[in-house]
Amino acid sequence: MTEIYQLTLYDLIEKIKSKEISCEEATKSYVDRAKKSQKLNCFIEETFDQALDKAKNQSGKIDTSKKLFGAPFAVKDLFCTKGIQTTASSKMLEGFKPEYESTVTSKLWDEGANLLGKLNCDEYAMGSSNETSYFGNVINPYRNDKDLVPGGSSGGSASAVAAHLTSATVGTDTGGSIRQPASFTGTVGLKPTYGRCSRWGIVAFASSLDQAGPMTKDVRDASLLMEVISGHDNKDSTSAQIKQEVFSQKLTKDIKGLKIGIPKEYKIDGMSKEIIDLWDKGIEIVKSSGCEIKEISLPHTKYALPAYYIIAPAEASSNLARYDGVRYGFRAEGKDLIEMYENTRSLGFGDEVKRRILIGTYVLSSGYYDAYYLKAQKVRRLIKNDFDQAFKSVDTILTPTTPSAAFAIGENVDDPISMYLNDVLTVPVNLAGLPAISIPAGYDQNNLPLGLQLIGKSFDEQTVLNNAYAIEQSINFKPNFKDWWM
Amino acid sequence: MTITKDTVKKISKLSRIASNEKFEENMIKDLNAILKFVDQLNEVKIENIEPLASTVEQELIKRDDEVKKMNEKKDILINSPEENDDFYVVPKVIE
Amino acid sequence: MSEKEFDYYLKGEKGEYEVVIGLEVHAQVLSDAKLFSSSATKFGSEPNSQVSLVDAAMPGMLPVINKFCVEQAVKTGLGLNAKINTFSKFDRKNYFYADLPQGYQISQFKHPIVGEGKVILDMPYGTKEVGIERLHLEQDAGKSIHDQDPKNSFVDLNRSGIALMEIVSKPDLRSPGEVGEYIKKLRSIMRYLNTCDGNMEQGSLRADVNVSVRKKGSKEFGTRCEIKNVNSIKFMQQAIDYEARRQIELIEEGNEVDQETRLFDTKKQETRSMRSKEDAHDYRYFPDPDLLPLRLEDSYIEDLKKGLPELPDHKKQRLISEFKLSNYEASVIISDQAVSTYYEEVAKNSDYKLASTWLMGELFATLNKEGKDITESPVSAVNLAKMINLIKDGTISGKIAKTVFEEMIKNDVDPSKIVEDKGLKQTSDPKEIENIVDKVLETNQDKVEQYKSGKDKLFGFFVGQVMKEMKGKGNPQMINDILKNKLK
Numbered sequence A: 001m002t003e004i005y006q007l008t009l010y011d012l013i014e015k016i017k018s019k020e021i022s023c024e025e026a027t028k029s030y031v032d033r034a035k036k037s038q039k040l041n042c043f044i045e046e047t048f049d050q051a052l053d054k055a056k057n058q059s060g061k062i063d064t065s066k067k068l069f070g071a072p073f074a075v076k077d078l079f080c081t082k083g084i085q086t087t088a089s090s091k092m093l094e095g096f097k098p099e100y101e102s103t104v105t106s107k108l109w110d111e112g113a114n115l116l117g118k119l120n121c122d123e124y125a126m127g128s129s130n131e132t133s134y135f136g137n138v139i140n141p142y143r144n145d146k147d148l149v150p151g152g153s154s155g156g157s158a159s160a161v162a163a164h165l166t167s168a169t170v171g172t173d174t175g176g177s178i179r180q181p182a183s184f185t186g187t188v189g190l191k192p193t194y195g196r197c198s199r200w201g202i203v204a205f206a207s208s209l210d211q212a213g214p215m216t217k218d219v220r221d222a223s224l225l226m227e228v229i230s231g232h233d234n235k236d237s238t239s240a241q242i243k244q245e246v247f248s249q250k251l252t253k254d255i256k257g258l259k260i261g262i263p264k265e266y267k268i269d270g271m272s273k274e275i276i277d278l279w280d281k282g283i284e285i286v287k288s289s290g291c292e293i294k295e296i297s298l299p300h301t302k303y304a305l306p307a308y309y310i311i312a313p314a315e316a317s318s319n320l321a322r323y324d325g326v327r328y329g330f331r332a333e334g335k336d337l338i339e340m341y342e343n344t345r346s347l348g349f350g351d352e353v354k355r356r357i358l359i360g361t362y363v364l365s366s367g368y369y370d371a372y373y374l375k376a377q378k379v380r381r382l383i384k385n386d387f388d389q390a391f392k393s394v395d396t397i398l399t400p401t402t403p404s405a406a407f408a409i410g411e412n413v414d415d416p417i418s419m420y421l422n423d424v425l426t427v428p429v430n431l432a433g434l435p436a437i438s439i440p441a442g443y444d445q446n447n448l449p450l451g452l453q454l455i456g457k458s459f460d461e462q463t464v465l466n467n468a469y470a471i472e473q474s475i476n477f478k479p480n481f482k483d484w485w486m
Numbered sequence B: 001m002t003i004t005k006d007t008v009k010k011i012s013k014l015s016r017i018a019s020n021e022k023f024e025e026n027m028i029k030d031l032n033a034i035l036k037f038v039d040q041l042n043e044v045k046i047e048n049i050e051p052l053a054s055t056v057e058q059e060l061i062k063r064d065d066e067v068k069k070m071n072e073k074k075d076i077l078i079n080s081p082e083e084n085d086d087f088y089v090v091p092k093v094i095e
Numbered sequence C: 001m002s003e004k005e006f007d008y009y010l011k012g013e014k015g016e017y018e019v020v021i022g023l024e025v026h027a028q029v030l031s032d033a034k035l036f037s038s039s040a041t042k043f044g045s046e047p048n049s050q051v052s053l054v055d056a057a058m059p060g061m062l063p064v065i066n067k068f069c070v071e072q073a074v075k076t077g078l079g080l081n082a083k084i085n086t087f088s089k090f091d092r093k094n095y096f097y098a099d100l101p102q103g104y105q106i107s108q109f110k111h112p113i114v115g116e117g118k119v120i121l122d123m124p125y126g127t128k129e130v131g132i133e134r135l136h137l138e139q140d141a142g143k144s145i146h147d148q149d150p151k152n153s154f155v156d157l158n159r160s161g162i163a164l165m166e167i168v169s170k171p172d173l174r175s176p177g178e179v180g181e182y183i184k185k186l187r188s189i190m191r192y193l194n195t196c197d198g199n200m201e202q203g204s205l206r207a208d209v210n211v212s213v214r215k216k217g218s219k220e221f222g223t224r225c226e227i228k229n230v231n232s233i234k235f236m237q238q239a240i241d242y243e244a245r246r247q248i249e250l251i252e253e254g255n256e257v258d259q260e261t262r263l264f265d266t267k268k269q270e271t272r273s274m275r276s277k278e279d280a281h282d283y284r285y286f287p288d289p290d291l292l293p294l295r296l297e298d299s300y301i302e303d304l305k306k307g308l309p310e311l312p313d314h315k316k317q318r319l320i321s322e323f324k325l326s327n328y329e330a331s332v333i334i335s336d337q338a339v340s341t342y343y344e345e346v347a348k349n350s351d352y353k354l355a356s357t358w359l360m361g362e363l364f365a366t367l368n369k370e371g372k373d374i375t376e377s378p379v380s381a382v383n384l385a386k387m388i389n390l391i392k393d394g395t396i397s398g399k400i401a402k403t404v405f406e407e408m409i410k411n412d413v414d415p416s417k418i419v420e421d422k423g424l425k426q427t428s429d430p431k432e433i434e435n436i437v438d439k440v441l442e443t444n445q446d447k448v449e450q451y452k453s454g455k456d457k458l459f460g461f462f463v464g465q466v467m468k469e470m471k472g473k474g475n476p477q478m479i480n481d482i483l484k485n486k487l488k
């Protein structure tokens, strides 16, 4: 029989509202499972007791107007949560308890969701394997003979959704941090259009790229969660002033007549046959759903990753300057102010963060700004132009999410570039500010999940969701891991 | 362009990150690898291209000139590693 | 009018030097809330009591711009006859300092909100035009206190995030005197516009002073030093004089002037190099990704232009032509908007000339003595005008008026009531005056003889005696006339 924790978010809430399942039962089901899943190292902070208390309170007073009523919900530890430790997986913020709640998470609680805890991620969201976390790496519920990474940076979130430790979650995506781990764990991850969700209260990595988004068991859940967390916020100057939408109500698998672009540049060197086959399978599915397939060209694709690795570190080097040991977080000793700063930041940040701060500082420093930062911004314009051009003739773009499946822990840690290449197919979307979703498309020969990515026009999440929904229904992906860690 | 030991020293100083021999060695290796990777951008023709800093195409949101007390003094001091009489305390600053 | 020549050249062993000065004035925008947060901007509040989560740079906090601060900057730009840029951008200026919570200051680098403009100074040697390079909006930092504890510094973030206008001049200033006039002029313009209170003691107006020297007659600029954050005109002037002489000494000894940031030690009255700013010149400016470009409509700028009050230069010309004031009087009166408002109210209701005389004489002396400014004047403009009218219509003499004025300082009432109550009304009855004149001449026969034999100076003595007899209330003009007649 189906356990409660196996239900989709959508079904769980239906059953709570129809009193088939009590809030308490729902929370308990997840808490029990999470407690038995310590090995995956998904949680940095657990708020199980508070969650159970709140669920008990909710049980008698079902509010059917609330979209997430009674849903047990853990979130990436990049979202500031009032009175609850928020670390961004960094020693720098160990013990930091903000006196405020991020806009996105407060929308979750307003709709009746119930905080289960804070989920592990790469330190300050910098990483593609969740191995840069100060609190240790997260393990993917899928494995072959070795423990595998869940992807990153929202790796704890992806593993937690895949392993049923939360009904759904929110992550953040700066260069692929929602979609790549979703692809590695057989889950759904949506990066909304930049500006669709408020960044207020989210620990910043690269402000012009960061975007929060849903990570769920299926596309319908993503559409529901998307309508909860999106919306204009006047506390974020880059928040889009557009009307709230009800994605879940408009969700349809009828995508007949849609024009779908296949960018030839995404067939990168060395891409495995399995991935190309899955991609072809996706193409066949949409064709049989009545869509028109168009080969398109996004000529500057190759330059997205290099541009990203200038722009994101540049912004990060400035965003992370506030972690100086003065007002909150970790402080190391020092005989004077400068020494205190240097020791604090040297001991408080991990290696990858320091690497990115240094490269970011370098590309902005006098004499190098034009050669690196400014050039990268110009390339960013070209990448956006490519998409603008393509979207004149297509409605969505279909690609694989990642160039490979999940890899073993430790496999790429010594080589930053090979690690960065994980994001080669996801990064262009962030540079262009577009919405994109990753959905599980099948398995490779090792039984590891692989994802397909659908990219949409600005603020056209609905079409992206509908398109993904149609493919999902046809593929009928089923998780196939065993609970080996219990 | 390549990153030398002096460059690492200089940018560590600018970033206020303490540096030592080993750190410098590692960083020279990693940062040069990254630079080599991003140097691919030199292939792109960028003449007359406007830089793109943000994909948001709307007016800057503005706020009225209204004082709102959204937090108490304790909210901003509660997490500080050291404080004294409502001040943040830092090791002596040499001007 | 004798025009002086400009003469601020410093003598070295090897010739005369000209001092070249450019100013970066930081003027605090008058606004209730900060530039990017809703915290208050009040001066003198308890430490860290006006600090929002944004001002303390808590993780995930974002700036949202205060539209009134934008308006204030545009108005100031218009007041400086400057170009208003319909497109401007906010950049981050990155550096570490204890009182800079974000680790960067949000400022405007490549695209400031206001471009080139100019101000006119009235110098003893004629008018002088000083170019404005730009005006941009930026955040203020907090305050560090270094002298309370041997090992630690204390940080108060109340100022953190307050809106500043940085007004950058061209290197057009040539002397401490010009710098003083320039600051006063900026302050006066901003006070007229109500965009900055100009209160230097409270730090609302301070400047980074760039100083270089060059041989008199040379066209090339020397290497400059920037003296940071000087907060009084006197200190700016002392700092410039010291710094220029220091540079001349270096040059004459065959050394080079290092381009560096210096600090003015107000106790020792000297400048010294700032260690903490060693690597400060690499600020790594880049567009703040938390904000979008600031675009202004032409109509918005036009509307603000239409709503501007009359500014000092214009007002001065008008006072000269409308009230026949001298250039000097007009300069003094317009230097403070409140003074000029006061003056105009008195002048329009009494006599232009007397109004100026009384304002700049008795009233200024009184304000000075009591340490008050015109808005706190113990004598209202209405009553001063009434008093001047009493002089004009002969009810009181100028001398009696001083007595009346003394009373008005104590009690700001209608002066005619004081005249009534104290019986100070002037006697203008020719009969009565003639009687007293006769009496005075009678008792001073000897002096009358002396006068007649040529000692003209004694005339004043007779006037004084008559006035004394009349307890000061005699109409001085009539006393004069009658005496002259009798002594013929």
Ligand SMILES: [Mg+2]
Pocket: C024, C208, C226
């Ligand atoms: Mg300066």
Ligand SMILES: [Zn+2]
Pocket: C026, C138, C166
């Ligand atoms: Zn400034």
